[in-house]
Amino acid sequence: MALICSLSNEVPEEPVISLTSKHVFEKRLLEKYITENGTDPINGEPLSDEQIVPINTTPVQRPRPPTATSIPAILKILQDEWDACMLHSYTLRQQLQMTRQELSYALYQHDAACRVIARQDKEVTAAREALATLKPQAALAAQQPAAPAPVPVHVAAPAEPARPEPMEVETQLVPIGLSEEVLQQLQQTHVKLTSLRKKRGKEMPEGLPTAQQLKHYTQTSSHPGLHSASLPGILCLDLLPNSKRTVTGGADRNIVVFDKEAEKIVCTLKGHTKKVTNVVAHPNEKTIISASPDSHVRIWDIEGESCKHTLRIHDGPVTGLSLHPTGDYMLSCSADQHWGFSDIGTGKLLCKVADQSVSHGLTCCQFHPDGLIFGTGTSD
Secondary structure, three states, X not given: OOOOOOOOOOOOOOEEEEOOOOOEEEHHHHHHHHHHHOEOOOOOOEOOHHHEEEOOOOOOOOOOOHHHOOHHHHHHHHHHHHHHHHHHHHXXXXXXXXXXXXXXXXXXXXXXXXXXXXXXXHHHHHHHHHHHHHXXXXXXXXXXXXXXXXXXXXXXXXXXXXXXXXXXXXXXXXXXXXXXXXXXXXXXXXXXHHHHHHHHHOOOOOOOOOHHHHHOOOOOOOOOOOOOOOOOOEEEEEEOOOOOEEEEEEOOOEEEEEEOOOOEEEEEEEOOOOOOOEEEEOOOOOXXXXXOXXXXXXXXXXXXXXXXXXXXXXXXXXXXXEEXXXXXXXXXXXXXXXXXXXXOOOOEEEEEEEOOOOOOOEEEEEEOOOOOOEEEEEOO
16 A cells, blocks of 8 residues: 655655654655645644654655656646746746845935934034034123223324233223224334335235136035134135135134144134124234124234134224234224224223214225225225
């Protein structure tokens, strides 16, 4: 009596019996079924490899099936195998297409997540910059009393006040007048510079480029990212003499000192509450003067990365700055129709003047190269 496999209905080469259903199976078929399902194929009860028992029988030589005894029959078998392979290939292609779609969806999610993270990082950076700008202003407001109203200009000759320690202070709006010492210094500088200028005027400066050379000037480098990306825009620029450094003021309320040779930011000066519209680099000292529509003029120390003086000279936006050739004094103008002359070292306002015949605000100011006269522009 031959044993018949309950799965294939053929005589098994290695018959085994299941202890749960008591049925005979081909060993390799049953082991594969257990691996995939873990149950008995007949009654569905849990079944493991330890619960199958091999049956010792006489090896059976299975005859060749009648369909494989002729060439046409063999060709039919090969055709069936080919069809099965094609169906399997089609199934694999479908699975590959589904996998590609899942991968595309996962990549889209990753890209969207990266965009959200970048936006959040940008917002956090902007918030930190705003907080860093507000902190010195809050400390300054807590320490300093309110500035008094402006008083009429008068010329006096008091003793020159002592220079304070380098620290951030907001100077009171009280002109102290031009002393004889200051007037004498201005006059001496004027005489000296006038004589030098007249000598230079007789000859063309050496190394001065010609108009043809200027036409061939091209851009050699570009340095984006000096100021905040949330408030883009560089509104003013100046060069530090005898160095490869530039000073820029931006709409982000910051002043940036950039080293062109090292291609890095040396320092970022923060303190203005509005955009920085004017910056002037001192020719002999590591000092920067800045102005803003927040009505303040600030004098900065580059090495200490701090503000030495905060001058509340004007009641309106400060629109222009100019450094006197002596390097000790500066001129500022404002939309409030006033111009002011101040001492950089002491942070004191020496005089403040308004032309009553002018009904428009001042937009710019500039000293003459000799330093004794200056000009201003108006909004009309």
